[in-house]
Amino acid sequence: MRALGIESSCDETAAAVVELPGRILSNVVHGQVEVHARYGGVVPELASRAHARHIQPVIEAALAQAGMTPRDLDCVAVTIGPGLIGGLLTGLAAAKGFALGAGLPLVGVHHMEGHLMSPFLDSGQPAFDFPFVALLVSGGHTLLLHARAFGEYLCLGQTRDDAVGEAFDKGARLLGLGYPGGPAIARLAEGGDPQAVHFPRALPEKKDLDFSFSGLKTALRTFLARNPEGAIPRRDVAASYQEAIVDVLTIKSLAACRAIGQRRLVVAGGVGANRRLREVLRERAAAAGIEVCFPAVALCTDNGAMIALAGLRRWRAGERDGAQRNAMARWPVERLLGETQRNA
Ligand SMILES: Nc1ncnc2c1ncn2[C@@H]1O[C@H](COP(=O)(O)OP(=O)(O)OP(=O)(O)O)[C@@H](O)[C@H]1O
Ligand SMILES: [Mg+2]
Incomplete structure (x- = not known):
C-alpha cells in the first residue's frame, strides 16, 4: 500500500x-x-x-x-x-x-x-508503538501529548506564548544570526559553555506541563544590551540560551511521562533535530527508565x-x-x- x-x-x-x-x-x-x-x-x-x-x-x-x-x-x-x-x-x-x-x-x-x-519512517529502530508521550516541537507548536492510539491525542501541555522553534528563531535574530535560527544557534553553540550565563527556566507551578518562552527571549535581549560584543563570547551565550530551552523541554517531557505512567517518549518536529536536546533528553530519560524515540534528523x-x-x-x-x-x-x-x- x-x-x-x-x-x-x-x-x-x-x-x-x-x-x-x-x-x-x-x-x-x-x-x-x-x-x-x-x-x-x-x-x-x-x-x-x-x-x-x-x-x-x-x-x-x-x-x-x-x-x-x-x-x-x-x-x-x-x-x-x-x-x-x-x-x-x-x-x-x-x-x-x-x-x-x-x-x-x-x-x-x-x-x-x-x-x-516521522519516527516511524525508515527508522531502523525497534518497533515503537502507541501508547506514548509525544513532545512535538516545531516552528509553530510546542505540545506535550498523550498519544493513546493513532488519531487519539490528548493535550497534556502546550506553550502559553512563543513556540520553541520561534524561541530559537527570535533568539538567533537577537544574536545577529541567520534564518532559520535553530540550526544557526546550534552551530554557534558548538564548543560554547552552556553554564556561562544562567537564563531563566520558565517552570510555572511545578505540576504544570505548559511551557513559556517569551521571558527567555526577553532575558536574552536584556543580557545582550548589558553585555556588548566581546564581554562574553557569543558562542557561550548561544550555548547557554540553547541549554535553557533544552532543560525545560527535558524536565517537562519526563514529568509528563511520570504524570501518566508512560515509559515511552516520542520527540518530533524541527527542533527535534537539535543535537543537544537529543543528548540531554536521552541521558536523563535513560536515568529515569524512559525510552526515547527520535526521527532521523533529516525527517x-x-x-x-x-x-x-x-x-x-x-x-x-x-x-x-x-x-x-x-x-x-x-x-x-x-x-x-x-x-x-x-x-x-
Ligand atoms: N538543529 C536545530 N535546533 C533547534 N531548532 C531547530 C533545528 N533545526 C530546525 N529547528 C527549528 O525548527 C523549526 C522548523 O521546524 P518545522 O519545519 O517542523 O516547523 P514548521 O513546520 O514551520 O512549524 P509547525 O510544524 O509547527 O507548523 C524552526 O523554528 C527551526 O529554527
Ligand atoms: Mg512542521
Missing part, C-alpha cells in the same frame, strides 16, 4: 512516495530559505507564490525518483492544516487535481500528526514522507476525503480524537 504525500503548510514545498509500514521510496523537499532569509522569517504571501511555482515539479520529481506512476499508488495524502492558508490551499488544489486525474482517493492530514509519524523538519505515512494509516482505517474538503489554518490536534469519516 503506497501513498503520494504532499506538504506545503509553511515554507517547504514537499512531496514523497511512501509504502506501509513506513518505507520511503522518494522524498523531495524544496525549501524557501533564500525567499525569506532577508526578512528574518517566513513571509506568508511569498511562501504561497513559491509553493504555487514549485508544487508541480516537486510532485513529478517525487514520482520519478520512486519510479512510480499514479497507477502504482493507493491514495493521495495532503496536509490540510494547521498552517499558512495560502500554502495549504496550493497543496490541497494540487492534491485534488492529481487524485481526480488518477482516480485515487484523497486523504487530508493534520500536519502535527504527520510530524508524529524532523517538514517533509512529504511523514504526511504520506499519516495519510496511509488513515486510508487503511477507511478514511476518505471528498473534493469538497477544505484547508484549515487552525486545527487543534485534539479534534482528531474520534474523527473518522469526514466526508459530510
Whole structure:
C-alpha cells in the first residue's frame, strides 16, 4: 500500500512516495530559505507564490525518483492544516487535481500528526508503538501529548506564548544570526559553555506541563544590551540560551511521562533535530527508565514522507476525503480524537 504525500503548510514545498509500514521510496523537499532569509522569517504571501511555482515539479520529481506512476499508488495524502492558508490551499488544489486525474482517493492530514509519524519512517529502530508521550516541537507548536492510539491525542501541555522553534528563531535574530535560527544557534553553540550565563527556566507551578518562552527571549535581549560584543563570547551565550530551552523541554517531557505512567517518549518536529536536546533528553530519560524515540534528523523538519505515512494509516482505517474538503489554518490536534469519516 503506497501513498503520494504532499506538504506545503509553511515554507517547504514537499512531496514523497511512501509504502506501509513506513518505507520511503522518494522524498523531495524544496525549501524557501533564500525567499525569506532577508526578512528574518517566513513571509506568508511569498511562501504561497513559491509553493504555487514549485508544487508541480516537486510532485513529478517525487514520482520519478520512486519510479512510480499514479497507477502504482493507493491514495493521495495532503496536509490540510494547521498552517499558512495560502500554502495549504496550493497543496490541497494540487492534491485534488492529481487524485481526480488518477482516480485515487484523497486523504487530508493534520500536519502535527504527520510530524508524529516521522519516527516511524525508515527508522531502523525497534518497533515503537502507541501508547506514548509525544513532545512535538516545531516552528509553530510546542505540545506535550498523550498519544493513546493513532488519531487519539490528548493535550497534556502546550506553550502559553512563543513556540520553541520561534524561541530559537527570535533568539538567533537577537544574536545577529541567520534564518532559520535553530540550526544557526546550534552551530554557534558548538564548543560554547552552556553554564556561562544562567537564563531563566520558565517552570510555572511545578505540576504544570505548559511551557513559556517569551521571558527567555526577553532575558536574552536584556543580557545582550548589558553585555556588548566581546564581554562574553557569543558562542557561550548561544550555548547557554540553547541549554535553557533544552532543560525545560527535558524536565517537562519526563514529568509528563511520570504524570501518566508512560515509559515511552516520542520527540518530533524541527527542533527535534537539535543535537543537544537529543543528548540531554536521552541521558536523563535513560536515568529515569524512559525510552526515547527520535526521527532521523533529516525527517524532523517538514517533509512529504511523514504526511504520506499519516495519510496511509488513515486510508487503511477507511478514511476518505471528498473534493469538497477544505484547508484549515487552525486545527487543534485534539479534534482528531474520534474523527473518522469526514466526508459530510
Ligand atoms: N538543529 C536545530 N535546533 C533547534 N531548532 C531547530 C533545528 N533545526 C530546525 N529547528 C527549528 O525548527 C523549526 C522548523 O521546524 P518545522 O519545519 O517542523 O516547523 P514548521 O513546520 O514551520 O512549524 P509547525 O510544524 O509547527 O507548523 C524552526 O523554528 C527551526 O529554527
Ligand atoms: Mg512542521
